[in-house]
Amino acid sequence: MEIKLTIGEKKELKEFLSNLTVKEMLELLDVPSETVVVKKNNRIVIDEELLEDGDELEVIQVIYGG
Amino acid sequence: MDSCDKCGNPQIIIKMKRSGQKLCRECFIEATREKVLHDIRKYKLVDKGDKVLLGLSGGKDSVMALEILNNLRERHIIDLVAVTIDEGIAGYRQEGVEIATRNAEILGVEHRVVSFKDCFGFTLDEVMKNDAKNNRSRHACTYCGVFRRWIFNMVAKEEGANKIATGHNLDDETQSILMNYLEGNIQNLTRIGPKSESKNPNFTVKIKPLREIPEKDIGLYVVANDMEVHFAGCPYAGESFRAEIRDFISELSVNHPTIMYSTLRGFDKIKPAIKREFSGEAPTGTCVQCGEPASGDLCRACSFLKLWSDD
Ligand SMILES: [Zn+2]
Ligand SMILES: [Zn+2]
Numbered sequence: 001m002e003i004k005l006t007i008g009e010k011k012e013l014k015e016f017l018s019n020l021t022v023k024e025m026l027e028l029l030d031v032p033s034e035t036v037v038v039k040k041n042n043r044i045v046i047d048e049e050l051l052e053d054g055d056e057l058e059v060i061q062v063i064y065g066g
Numbered sequence: 067m068d069s070c071d072k073c074g075n076p077q078i079i080i081k082m083k084r085s086g087q088k089l090c091r092e093c094f095i096e097a098t099r100e101k102v103l104h105d106i107r108k109y110k111l112v113d114k115g116d117k118v119l120l121g122l123s124g125g126k127d128s129v130m131a132l133e134i135l136n137n138l139r140e141r142h143i144i145d146l147v148a149v150t151i152d153e154g155i156a157g158y159r160q161e162g163v164e165i166a167t168r169n170a171e172i173l174g175v176e177h178r179v180v181s182f183k184d185c186f187g188f189t190l191d192e193v194m195k196n197d198a199k200n201n202r203s204r205h206a207c208t209y210c211g212v213f214r215r216w217i218f219n220m221v222a223k224e225e226g227a228n229k230i231a232t233g234h235n236l237d238d239e240t241q242s243i244l245m246n247y248l249e250g251n252i253q254n255l256t257r258i259g260p261k262s263e264s265k266n267p268n269f270t271v272k273i274k275p276l277r278e279i280p281e282k283d284i285g286l287y288v289v290a291n292d293m294e295v296h297f298a299g300c301p302y303a304g305e306s307f308r309a310e311i312r313d314f315i316s317e318l319s320v321n322h323p324t325i326m327y328s329t330l331r332g333f334d335k336i337k338p339a340i341k342r343e344f345s346g347e348a349p350t351g352t353c354v355q356c357g358e359p360a361s362g363d364l365c366r367a368c369s370f371l372k373l374w375s376d377d
Binding site: 035 | 282286
């Protein structure tokens, strides 16, 4: 499946295997889920949210490491 | 199927760590705001008629604190003034100052920007360069803390504010407890809490309305509320003991999700005993240079200024 991914200023189209949750995708991207808020198709979702082909995902880093 | 425990909305945005409660956007915002207002009452952080000075950096914590304290201002319980300190950190602070200014403007809260440059004649960047030249290796946070405190106290006096509020959150507070405990700074532990008072009448009371809100929830609150905040790390934060402690606690939190609450609760229970045994020795004098509280002739800010003028 293809996901439109926005992380900070960076926008890209990314290919993933189907049936991923937000949490699993963040793990693949190496982003600690405790430091971000994720919006799917412009609304905030929890870690267990399932992703589908064509979803737009925005990852907002809200906690910055020192 | 997950749905909001309060209103049944199927679009939940959080499963709360402490209570296990699932909440939608509206109910999360409402519950979080209520929790902070509840803590303000519970710990008697403000009294009717107080004038509160809020340190507003433009970051998520202080912007959330601004919104909630403004709620008390609109209900005519307190008077509120926000101050943003521009330490002079190139490429970082300017955006925070602009965002702070816009947030204060939207809510109609009186706002002042005070810079290190105007107050002391130098920027933090200049101090750090000067230190490097003179082979000193103090952490930028040391200076920043000392001079920010000085400015807060000074502005509070100018504005006639009797409380100084900061956006410290649960993560900050838990880190401070553990750091001071592990380093054996028991004296510092006596000063940690929702409200710090001093015997020195020169000190303005400090309050922390967000002390029991996890940092992640504050991030979620401002995003859910569509507030404009400055999400960026200070370039001087670097690797510090606090950063190591933060990583350690967040690692523990994976298998023990409520560890920060229990650390805070346990500390609050033993604090009266620690205070009985170890308080005292707070600066009781007055700086001969500026009139701020000091343990010797000079306060820490004036001591640094003297050191640099001797360079
Ligand atoms: Zn709800
Ligand atoms: Zn002084």
